[in-house]
Amino acid sequence: MVSRYQPRTKTIMHFSANACLLPVCQLHLAAVTTAEGLGSCRTRIHAVQERIAKAHGSQCGFCTPGMVMSMYALLRTRPQPTLDDIIEALGGNLCRCTGYRPIIDGFRTFCRASDCCQANSMEGCSANGQSANDKNGAPELFCKDDFRPLDPTQELIFPPELILIAESQRPITQTFQGEQTTWVSPVSLEELVQLKGRYPEAPLVLGNTNVGPSMKFKGSRHPVIICPTRVSELYDITHTPQGVWVGAGCTLSAVKALLEKLVLELPLDQVETFSALVQQLGHLGGWQIRNVASLGGNIVSAYPNSDLNPVLCAGRCVLRIISQGGEREIPMNENFFTGFGKTLLNPEDVVLSVFIPVSEKGEFVRAFRQAPRKENALATVTAGMRVRFRPGTCMVEDLSIFYGGVGPCTVATTKTCQHIIGRPWNEETLNDAYTALLQEISLPPSAPGGKVEFRRALTLSFLFKFNLHVLQKLREMGIILEDVQGEMVSAIQGLPEQLQPCVQEFQEVPQDQPSLDPVGRPLMHRSAINQATGEAVYCDDMAKVQGELFMVIVTSTRARANIIKIDDSEALKLPGVVDVITTRDIPGKKFLSFPGMEEEVLAVSEVTCVGQMVCAVVADTKEHAKQGAAVVKVDYEDIPGPVFTIEEAIEKHSFFEPQRMIERGNVTEAFEKTDQVFEGEIHLGGQEHFYMETQSMIVVPSGEEKELKVYLSSQHPTYAQESIAETLGIPSNRVSCHVKRVGGAFGGKVTKTAMMASITAVAAWKTGRAVRCVLERGDDMLITGARHPVLGKYKVGFMNDGKIIAADLQYYSNAGHTADESILVIEKILLHMDNVYNIPNLRGWGMACKTNLPSNTAFRGFGVPQTLLVVENMVNDVAIKLGRTAEEIREKNMYKGQSLTHYKMEFDPQNLHRCWDECLEKATYHSRRAAITKFNEGSRYKKKGLAIIPIKYGIAFTEGFLNQAAALVHIYKDGSVLLSHGGTEMGQGLHTKMQQVASRELRIPASLIHISETSTNTVPNTCPSAASFGTDANGMAVKEACQKLRRRLEPIIKENPKGTWSSWIMKAFLQKISLSATGFYRGHDLYMNWEKQEGQPYAYFVYGVCCSEVEVDCLTGDYRTLRTDIVVDMGKSINPSIDIGQIEGAFTQGLGLFTMEELKFSPSGVLHTRGPSQYKIPALCDMPLQLNVHLLAGSGNAHAIYSSKGIGEPVLFLGSSVFFAIKDAVVASRQEAGLSGPFRLDSPATPDRTCLACATRFAQMVPASDPESSQPWAIHV
């Protein structure tokens, strides 16, 4: 949070900002408050920190300080915010672990009761693990009565000396001289104009939200930067009867507040443009961006898809410009934007202010936007439209329509407007206008950004929406007599936005359970408070070791090529660069092996994808290493015929071996006996892990006996240890790997981390110095691979009553250039292809395609989300084909009674049916289905959809040897316990659960038990924390170690039963009883025999069912999840708050996978999506308005600790309920267009796919692009 004293108003302003975009030079006279400054575990924590932690809103914790500071900044301006304020304040913060619900629940306790239903906060007590109870006696996850009150009088004070300086000192020009840039901050307008005259190419940095990213990501360099934030004229606001002049330096938040005020104060017919701008500003960027980004900056940046520029142009705004030549005014019209990032302005011009005119009577202005995500995402298409009518008539006197996102800059549709001006506003005129618009805005198939047909359809849809708005206005004014048809009104109604109270249902521990025993209670994540105060230590938080170097990796820019030469001479000349590491420097093995994979650590002679690691530069600082990496020259000789897509791989038969097949029954014969046969296919895109903490590691050579200490963010430290040892050619006992915590992993920190740690170790080995490597987000996304995209083809035979008799499924995954774990993923795909369905004749084929893309790897669910989507889509198609509901077909085909899977594993699906019935009931499925049918009949352009989806998910590693774990427990003489086990803490709450296990077994409070880290020198030969098996495996090992210790203590306790824990421990020490024990768990001997096509690959199944309802805007493809109900059978939960957190987080990640997250590759295999601005993960705005989670009561599990079940992965697929609900809504829209029968909707169901599938008249007007005519911007891999 930044705080500034404003001498003009004598007030202090507080606002949240993105640290990475805020230049330090701009902070002169500002006070900066960080999460660490707000409160500390050592002194006193702040109410905001306490509430997010105790409400279970912190999992891996990497996003938590950001959440805390956004909320704190809000409270500094509004101590009693409304729920809407909180949603706005957090709109720019991303979390990859939680589903946002617990964060909101913690923070909504700051609202006044009247501003928030408070339904998700409660009375009782919970932070110590006691669940609270709601008014009906149901247990709840936390209790707000525990929370310390927010006392605004106790807040940090703004440093008085800064006020004194601001009041007393005459401002002087500030100049900061850096290595490459001089920063100048003038104090007067005159000085600013002179500076701009002298350095016309120097950018004016206000919010730095355009200049900053282009310096950081595109490498732009500026010898001089001018910062005019102290020039008061840039902030002047002048009101005139014709409108308002707004200083170009005003932040977008300030502009929004000003216009909101004017909208309330001025007559309605004057505020049309103001309202349209307010609407756009509400969705532009996040709060942190709007708090710093300036109005002038937005205009001059001339983004092709700016939200404001089309409205400012349509609204006839004018710019006041100043330069050494004097002042002048320039209208923002069709001539103002001249190209990508270009305007009519001269380089020496400064925009002083922007005039926004009031609207006239009979003039209407509207704004539109459609973005890949509702908030904090640059729009795909934006529009500003204004019409003025001859007074008292519907004759169009003037019209301007501007679009963003359909060309290199904001574009005017002059020809279309000419079709309308002078004509009455009626259907005939508008029909002509749609045709004219289609001709006027035509994008080539290769247009940057892609989605060409969708963007063209949006231009038409927006004009149609504008038409309806105008008709409504004309009707209100009595100028036309006909009402807009009821079913059409839906086109201009917004999607619902109001968050509803949510339910988290779980079972209380038995009444006779000792109060000390924390198992089954909703204990807070053991590090949550540290995470909220910013004290939690992640890898890159570790202090620099003396002489430490930083390493930056150089990656291939070619998809397939021979390396001719690596020329590092320029890099080595740069200041600070110490060395360049190539494969020749590797003293041991130059490739790593893992079950199924063999991969070069650094490219040897050939590269096989863009992003492959070629060499690495080590330097004294990160900046110097980056500069060095930028000038390493690699000469390539292209090898023709790279393969990128699954289709190309199939054509060229480019597969990794083995290919897998499994069959139950006789599929070929069975097809002959079915009433109907249908063939279909679905493609599912990949998914970036987007863990908040990127790959991070530090390798510290001890300087003695080849020892290395490695600190890293990994879910498999043992594999990193082994890889480093092999790469260096030393024994594993010289390498110790330490993982304190991981800021999110999701499967992406196993193989790739080991690979990078090995390179870092080579660098440390060669230089003899500590080396740190922390990937930038863009490099992380480029190098480390993602979830496998999958193409699923199916042929299904079924009877007219809906019974599926035979199915033949082919799965092709895009594995990328190396096998990594792709064969294991393909196997899991085939093992789960029955989901919950007893299809008597079932055959599956699995092929991992070898392509020239970065190597894809493990990702939460390990292929299961992909396979289940294909199966469920097939079942859905059967329902559509038969004209029946999907739930009927699902229910009809489910396993019933004691059953055998297609690989002959026995199981009882009873709890699946219980989940199904309970979900139908809790979600009031049938009555909502009827209500949706009714809604859809009365609404042409908004359709609702509903879907209920079941899962059966196998837990544990099929590779039996991985189902083992160990633990080490030390009891110290003071009674405190240090617990180590083989699992890593990556937000999933494993350490908290292990603490609970140890607490129960040792019968001591959890507070006496500490877990410091996971390290290979305390617990060796560990397995990865994966497969949802961490608690099952490590829990049993911890249990065994604790039981050993307890047994040793029993005689002492018996002797003195009234003694205290510490007295028993001291006694044991004096009696020379060992107070340290190891525990080992030799888990299930699971296997799969692919020759015999049978096995016992899982220890047990988790069942779950999820019902989601959505509302879709068929004109734009935008949607909102109205409600989601999840019922999960996870046995007896060890910690309901952690398990419900995992369920909500996994569901949200699944929602991202199936409805929004898109990796885009260029036709030459270059990843376009390399950061949060191009790749959208779910944000707060994507949370279902109501998210209810129920843990199935009365369940157990004989196969895992304390009858619990693993939960990290299974529920991710339930996010597909939103995909199928969207598909259900699309069916309703297609019916209006006279279309019936199955249709293809690939995943993710992004707005473009949804909109085009809805087949409204506007979507149908756009001709399909001819793929042969030119190369598309992005390919479908």
Ligand SMILES: Cc1cc2nc3c(=O)[nH]c(=O)nc-3n(C[C@H](O)[C@H](O)[C@H](O)COP(=O)(O)OP(=O)(O)OC[C@H]3O[C@@H](n4cnc5c(N)ncnc54)[C@H](O)[C@@H]3O)c2cc1C
């Ligand atoms: C995460 C993120 C999300 C965003 N989302 C959106 C969005 O949804 N919709 C949208 O429209 N925009 C969006 N933006 C863009 C953002 O609105 C613009 O970057 C911002 O308005 C630019 O203002 P600034 O003050 O930060 O400009 P700076 O980066 O400080 O400057 C940008 C350019 O403008 C010039 N300039 C600035 N002020 C003047 C002036 N007074 N006279 C002459 N030249 C000037 C500078 O020389 C420089 O070249 C987003 C940006 C980010 C980083």
Ligand code: FES
């Ligand atoms: S807790 Fe939010 S990213 Fe992990």
